[in-house]
Amino acid sequence: MKFLKTVLILVALFAGAAHAQSTMNHGSGAMPMGEAKKDAAAPEASMADGEVRKVDKEAKKITLxxxxxxxxxxxxxxxxxxxxxPAILDKVKAGDKVRFTAEKAGGAIVVTDIQPAK
Structure with a gap:
């Protein structure tokens, strides 16, 4: 009887350890299925829709x-x-529908990429 209890305890411990190991990443860089696809779409998902109101090449600014x-x-x-x-300002003019990416940098919000809307 004592042997059976010991075996059952060991089986439970190994099953728990195996389950924990299968759900942990262990820093291998591996991603669960589906997350790689989500990350690949991240740049497109972070773009916002806008309409160019003014382009000021001298001040290196755009009004959206x-x-x-x-x-x-x-x-x-x-x-x-x-x-x-500033070269991205050459891609657009007032009235253009665009998709753009912006981020905080040095206390300001900066447009880092801009594309014509599809």
């Missing part, structure tokens, strides 16, 4: 009427943004 910017937890509004690379 935009929808929600999810990564900044910002509701839709019209505002002036700095741009990370």
């Amino acid at each position: 009427k935009h929808g929600e910017i999810k990564n900044l937890d910002m509701p839709g509004m019209t505002m002036v943004f700095q741009v990370k690379d």
Whole structure:
């Protein structure tokens, strides 16, 4: 009887350890199935919709009427943004519908990428 209890305890311990090991990542860099697909779409998902109201190449700024910017937890509004690379201002003109990415940098919100809306 004592032997049977010992065997049952060992089986329970090994089953618990095996379950814990199968659910942990152990720093291997492996992702559960489905997360790789989610990360691949992340750049597109972080883009916001907007309409160019004004392009100021001298000041390196753009005025956008935009929808929600999810990564900044910002509701839709019209505002002036700095741009990370002034060359992106050559891609757009007032009235263009765009998708853009913005992030906080140095106390300002900066447009880091802008593409024509599809």
